[in-house]
Amino acid sequence: MNSVNLTNDLKDLLNGPNVNVQWSVPQLVEAATSRGEAILTREGAVRAETGKYTGRSPKDKYMVEEDISKDKIDWGTVNRPISSEVFENLYAKVLNHLKSKEELFVFKGFAGADPESRLHIQTINEFAWHNLFAHQLFIRPSEDEMKIHDAEFTVVYAPTFKADPTVDGTDSETFIIVSMEKKVILIGGTEYAGEMKKSIFSIMNYILPEKGILPMHCSANVGQEGDVALFFGLSGTGKTTLSADQDRKLIGDDEHGWSDNGVFNIEGGCYAKTINLSHENEPQIFDAIRFGSVLENVVVDPETRIPDYDDGSLTENTRAAYPIDAIDNSIHPSMAGHPKTIVFLTADAFGVLPPISKLTKEQAMYHFLSGYTSKLAGTERGITSPEATFSTCFGSPFLPLHATVYAEMLGNKIDEHDVEVFLVNTGWTGGEYGVGSRMKLSYTRTMVRAAIKGELIDVKTEQEAVFGLSIPQEIPGVPTEVLNPRDAWSDKEAYDAKAQELAQKFQDNFKKFGSVSADISAQGGPLNN
CATH class of the missing domain: 3.40.449.10 (Phosphoenolpyruvate Carboxykinase, domain 1)
Known part of the structure; x- marks a missing residue:
């Protein structure tokens, strides 16, 4: 070409x-x-409006x-x-x-x-x-x-x-x-x-x-010892927040390739959501918006030219585009070695999935193909209760080839490089949305850091009953009562019913992958039997 x-x-x-x-x-x-x-905004960013298409x-x-x-x-x-x-x-x-x-x-x-x-x-x-x-x-x-x-x-x-x-x-x-x-x-x-x-x-x-080379819709960072971690997740699961770690270098925030040489960023910049952005919560993104950055549909005071990131009157999908070197702890060039840890993030509003669980290769391929999270009531017109949503390989709108091509490549690379894979639920615990509570970010950070540091490789686990997920029995800094989601529910029968409901949704969605092997499709729960 x-x-x-x-x-x-x-x-x-x-x-x-x-x-x-x-x-x-x-x-x-x-x-x-x-x-x-x-x-121009006060900091020198360019602010444009995109009209009816936001x-x-x-x-x-x-x-x-x-x-x-x-x-x-x-x-x-x-x-x-x-x-x-x-x-x-x-x-x-x-x-x-x-x-x-x-x-x-x-x-x-x-x-x-x-x-x-x-x-x-x-x-x-x-x-x-x-x-x-x-x-x-x-x-x-x-x-x-x-x-x-x-x-x-x-x-x-x-x-x-x-x-x-x-x-x-x-x-x-x-x-x-x-x-x-x-x-x-x-x-x-x-x-x-x-x-x-x-x-x-x-x-x-x-x-x-x-x-x-496996293309991936994920963020990636690397530690001081060269240990690479990948974070897959749909909007609202905490991908950007959890991959931003002051003790690790950012490789990229959204799109990567995994070749025989290791992981590389496909982009030279970041395209961050800015709705409700604050320096307190996301200082790296806030400080990256400077001269030459591009703001889309952010409301700006006409006199002071100060952006109001809390104003979603034009759209909730306000955005900032800036070069990756605007992030102080990014690496250049945006390349590193092979991943040691992969984290799949989901915000389960049904309160069913464990806050963290270890996945086998087959389970990893199943959850990669599923790409599950949940939409919450009020986030879209007509949604009155949590709805399961699935985006194949956590990036279905961008996949020209059949999804199994990407999943098989992922499985091969997990085997080849002996990668640990974890499913992390940043959603609800102790009950579904409206009954339970959102998992504390501090707990999630502790669990993710333990996974990336290799502290969960040999930890004792128990098997969750519906999806067969392996749950660590103990993680320092995290209360043991939240690790098993069923234990966190006061009404155990209600948990069992909700777990079966979610498993059915997984299986209904997975039917579109007709050619997938039985050992992978069986990871959707006992309803398969």
Whole structure:
């Protein structure tokens, strides 16, 4: 893959007189503010609003049906097919739209900190602040690297171009279309910058397994002895909070690859949620938001220019994008050795799962495929009681290949590197949501640190009855009565009923993985028998 694969129209666009290539952060900040795209906060961050689209549009994401990829992709609600004809038509329209603009902005960089497997990428942006976002989120090349940079994938981003579904073959005005043949990601009709980040991650989820590398939607850190830990978890499970440890170095907060060389960050920056952000609770993120950072949909006082992170009137999904070196205890380059510990995080609002349990390889593959957590009452319209939610491999919207490809790779790497895997419930204890209480963060931190330090390898365990999970009988600093969830419930029969209810939900969800071996599918509880 190299730049000779670019279409002639795309080459013409890139060579146009309106194209600004590899502008610096100050140049992009000036352009974003002078063009009226964004304002400056007191600390010098760029604040932009994204209009009606304040998050990703998964129902507007497509992959082109092409000979090169159609037999590999796991087609369905996540990977929706679209014809080459529809793509070509929109592609031509978008390029013509961009050629008419007074200015365009191009960023060239990498996805993947490991030079052996990194992807050369470029973004073509209609907005200066979108280009600044790309500059901060992806890996920035050195001067020497720029001399040999040869884009393998191009993001073409035209937020003000809106599709006409009756003519263009889309479901709405918005589209995110991936062509593996053209090596193009075409985005239009939305100003939400996160579409760029996650589209590139989806590409890496397609490309890396072919190289024997496991792509992972997780955070990662490393201790002073080189011991690497991975943290998988959906929103609200505590992934960012628990992976931030002053005694350990941050490798990355969201996307990683695991190769024969070890773990590497796919990104060069962080994309943190900022709703209710405070210096007291998350000082690293708070202090990282400085000159050159990008804030999305954060309410800012028009006079003082001070952000109000508690104000969710534009959206609860307020975000900050900043380079990873804005985090003081991050490592550079963002690479380390093979993991010794993997932590799966879940916020179980049913109060059923143990606060920490040791997993066998088969259990790890089962819970990796399940990707369980729970939505709480009040978090979304119509939810009046806790609802189980499952996101395959803790990242289902970004997986082009069948989920079992990733799970089998994980199982092989657990075996090869003798990795300890733990399931950690940061949710409820002593009863379900509304009856019990949220597990204390201090207890969870103590348990996670003990797991990462290897203190739970030889600890005595007891087997939980429903999922067969191994529960440590004692962890210094954690009351023994909270370790076994059934013991924490005053009404044991109520616990048993709720545990069976959750096990049924796991098993109903797992039916979609029809080809999974029996020793893995059996980890969903005795209802399988």
